[in-house]
Amino acid sequence: MDKRITIYDLAKTLGVSAGTVSRSLNDHPSISQKTKDRVISKANELGYKTNKFAVNLSKQKSNTIGVIVPKLNSIFMSTVLAGIEKIANEAGYNLIISQSLESMEKEKINAKTLYDSGVDALLVSLAYDTSNFDHFANYIKNKIPLIFIDRVTNLPNCSTIIIDNKLAGFVATEHLIAQGCKNLLYISGNLKQNVYSERLKGFQEAVAKHNLIFNNANLLESDLSPGSVKQAITHIKDTGIPFDGLFVANDSFAAHCLKELKKENYKIPQDIKIVGFNNDPISDLVTPTLSTINYPGYEMGILAGQSVISQLNGSIDFQAANSITLRHELIIRESSLK
Amino acid sequence: MDKRITIYDLAKTLGVSAGTVSRSLNDHPSISQKTKDRVISKANELGYKTNKFAVNLSKQKSNTIGVIVPKLNSIFMSTVLAGIEKIANEAGYNLIISQSLESMEKEKINAKTLYDSGVDALLVSLAYDTSNFDHFANYIKNKIPLIFIDRVTNLPNCSTIIIDNKLAGFVATEHLIAQGCKNLLYISGNLKQNVYSERLKGFQEAVAKHNLIFNNANLLESDLSPGSVKQAITHIKDTGIPFDGLFVANDSFAAHCLKELKKENYKIPQDIKIVGFNNDPISDLVTPTLSTINYPGYEMGILAGQSVISQLNGSIDFQAANSITLRHELIIRESSLK
DNA sequence: TTGTAGGCGTTATCAT
DNA sequence: ATGATAACGCCTACAA
Numbered sequence: 001m002d003k004r005i006t007i008y009d010l011a012k013t014l015g016v017s018a019g020t021v022s023r024s025l026n027d028h029p030s031i032s033q034k035t036k037d038r039v040i041s042k043a044n045e046l047g048y049k050t051n052k053f054a055v056n057l058s059k060q061k062s063n064t065i066g067v068i069v070p071k072l073n074s075i076f077m078s079t080v081l082a083g084i085e086k087i088a089n090e091a092g093y094n095l096i097i098s099q100s101l102e103s104m105e106k107e108k109i110n111a112k113t114l115y116d117s118g119v120d121a122l123l124v125s126l127a128y129d130t131s132n133f134d135h136f137a138n139y140i141k142n143k144i145p146l147i148f149i150d151r152v153t154n155l156p157n158c159s160t161i162i163i164d165n166k167l168a169g170f171v172a173t174e175h176l177i178a179q180g181c182k183n184l185l186y187i188s189g190n191l192k193q194n195v196y197s198e199r200l201k202g203f204q205e206a207v208a209k210h211n212l213i214f215n216n217a218n219l220l221e222s223d224l225s226p227g228s229v230k231q232a233i234t235h236i237k238d239t240g241i242p243f244d245g246l247f248v249a250n251d252s253f254a255a256h257c258l259k260e261l262k263k264e265n266y267k268i269p270q271d272i273k274i275v276g277f278n279n280d281p282i283s284d285l286v287t288p289t290l291s292t293i294n295y296p297g298y299e300m301g302i303l304a305g306q307s308v309i310s311q312l313n314g315s316i317d318f319q320a321a322n323s324i325t326l327r328h329e330l331i332i333r334e335s336s337l338k
Numbered sequence: 339m340d341k342r343i344t345i346y347d348l349a350k351t352l353g354v355s356a357g358t359v360s361r362s363l364n365d366h367p368s369i370s371q372k373t374k375d376r377v378i379s380k381a382n383e384l385g386y387k388t389n390k391f392a393v394n395l396s397k398q399k400s401n402t403i404g405v406i407v408p409k410l411n412s413i414f415m416s417t418v419l420a421g422i423e424k425i426a427n428e429a430g431y432n433l434i435i436s437q438s439l440e441s442m443e444k445e446k447i448n449a450k451t452l453y454d455s456g457v458d459a460l461l462v463s464l465a466y467d468t469s470n471f472d473h474f475a476n477y478i479k480n481k482i483p484l485i486f487i488d489r490v491t492n493l494p495n496c497s498t499i500i501i502d503n504k505l506a507g508f509v510a511t512e513h514l515i516a517q518g519c520k521n522l523l524y525i526s527g528n529l530k531q532n533v534y535s536e537r538l539k540g541f542q543e544a545v546a547k548h549n550l551i552f553n554n555a556n557l558l559e560s561d562l563s564p565g566s567v568k569q570a571i572t573h574i575k576d577t578g579i580p581f582d583g584l585f586v587a588n589d590s591f592a593a594h595c596l597k598e599l600k601k602e603n604y605k606i607p608q609d610i611k612i613v614g615f616n617n618d619p620i621s622d623l624v625t626p627t628l629s630t631i632n633y634p635g636y637e638m639g640i641l642a643g644q645s646v647i648s649q650l651n652g653s654i655d656f657q658a659a660n661s662i663t664l665r666h667e668l669i670i671r672e673s674s675l676k
Numbered sequence: 677t678t679g680t681a682g683g684c685g686t687t688a689t690c691a692t
Numbered sequence: 693a694t695g696a697t698a699a700c701g702c703c704t705a706c707a708a
Contacts, residue, residue, distance in 0.1 A: 082409065086437075282620045286624060286625070
């Protein structure tokens with residue numbers, strides 16, 4: 001294997017110093033164009049390749065952005081990631097992606113690993129059960145940009161990228177009410193997470209505004225896994241309340257409920273109307289098509305990416321970390337028709 | 339900001355040499371337990387943190403594995419990634435993930451970037467239009483493990499992880515024939531890609547075996563984007579052939595076709611039977627549910643991960659790069675019932 | 677405009 | 693079992 005050639009090799013063959021070579025390669029203003037040209041052409045000729053490890057050591061930065069998501073294999077998260085990757089890549093950063101698998105413990109480990117490996121910034125969407133945030137302290141202390149996406153918490157100097165879940169919940173619920181629903185059920189994910197608790201607030205507000213009843217039976221907290229569909233159906237059938245409107249915290253679970261309800265001979269939307277959340281591709285493919293809230297995952301990714309990059313470039317002050325709220329949108333399809 | 343403490347700081351306060359500290363921290367056998375204990379406890383006390391940049395420079399490796407996928411936001415790919423991430427993480431490697439966005443040019447750039455950034459290995463699922471593989475030459479020359487997943491090519495010393503697409507295509511097609519279909523249509527993706535061309539071979543074999551006709555009209559090459567559904571429907575309606583069986587190269591497109599065909603008053607499966615591919619979550623949620631080929635994405639990821647790790651550990655010889663073919667499975671649902 | 681030399685924090689090879 | 697010292701390859705004051 002041909003030995004790797006360094007700036008010293010170049011320096012020697014060119015009869016200049018290593019410093020000059022380094023500066024030439026980096027287009028430093030204090031080097032004459034002539035010298036630069038000589039160096040660069042010789043570098044190409046000899047197949048010089050800069051050693052990132054040395055650069056990193058010298059600059060103490062890695063040109064790398066860490067990302068922690070709950071799960072890689074979710075259509076929403078991978079869409080967010082696609083947006084982040086696009087921006088990061090264009091800006092010359094690499095993405096180190098890891099998944100917490102919805103566990104705070106794994107999230108802690110990931111945060112530490114990424115910190116140790118010297119990421120220049122960190123993007124996080126929180127795990128299911130994350131209740132403590134000490135594992136981010138190092139980032140904040142060392143002024144490493146830290147940005148939360150979708151599943152967020154409020155930490156000093158950290159940006160957040162979210163949608164207005166409360167308003168979205170309100171809009172979805174009010175839509176059901178406008179369609180004539182009187183007995184609503186909100187099927188939620190873990191209420192410790194901002195996204196689900198906020199939607200609940202919106203749900204409750206809409207219910208209250210229209211003088212409908214809200215008590216325990218109008219809320220079902222679920223882990224939203226396919227295995228929990230039965231539990232949801234049981235709740236709907238056995239609570240004694242004649243539910244006629246469902247607001248479900250994500251489309252996938254909504255689609256499963258839809259399917260099961262049809263099996264139980266409910267007519268959708270005649271008997272029960274349903275609104276999901278996310279505008280997952282499946283929402284437009286099930287029968288009847290599923291009304292939902294459009295969740296701009298890709299845009300979230302783009303914005304998150306832009307936000308980190310500008311913080312890294314110093315074009316945004318570290319202190320001035322801001323919170324971006326994206327526009328959501330109610331998409332009315334068949335499952336909530338009158 | 340408190341200055342970072344190094345092994346020299348430790349060495350000084352402990353009255354030993356930096357080398358001793360380094361060896362203690364790395365549990366080197368030639369250091370007495372006593373010294374190790376002293377060093378380690380002092381390290382904790384002072385909050386010592388190893389500098390990955392320096393380690394990388396010194397060892398000329400990054401503990402990092404590069405991944406290039408066509409698209410992050412595909413349920414299949416993100417599932418594969420989830421598997422890879424799990425294994426890599428357990429082995430102490432970080433994943434740098436980038437997407438080619440189905441473009442060979444972007445794939446080239448990604449390959450170069452990752453190479454420059456010093457990944458210890460590279461996992462690739464090829465872009466739509468990749469026809470030249472020179473951008474991987476550096477990896478091979480420098481014996482950096484290179485593994486292809488799903489969308490593969492045959493390069494010397496490179497492992498591949500695939501399923502037997504030809505057999506899967508054969509099985510799917512023969513199933514349709516067994517259900518009584520006489521006029522089959524294979525709706526394919528870009529035939530330059532191994533996955534689609536192999537499935538076509540299987541399709542053709544099954545058709546030939548059962549003495550059915552195969553000519554141009556029995557094959558429709560498509561980009562499988564939602565925008566191309568109309569074209570597919572037109573083909574089915576206007577070709578003059580009374581198609582009664584569809585083998586579609588992925589579930590998402592199959593689901594879209596299903597929906598459109600229903601709109602056009604075709605009865606599924608009575609008029610036309612359909613088999614998709616991938617066992618996408620969607621396939622079990624549409625009406626009627628979609629028969630499909632189960633595509634073990636997560637397992638592919640796991641195996642790909644294990645394969646790299648063992649190559650990196652030297653437990654598999656670089657030369658002995660092997661090709662792993664995973665088991666697929668026909669899942670019969672409503673869309674292909676008699 | 678260019679050269680010099682020290683630093684970045686570890687690891688590894690010789691000695692001792 | 694430990695220490696000294698030279699890599700690792702690049703960057704960047706400071707000097708010239």
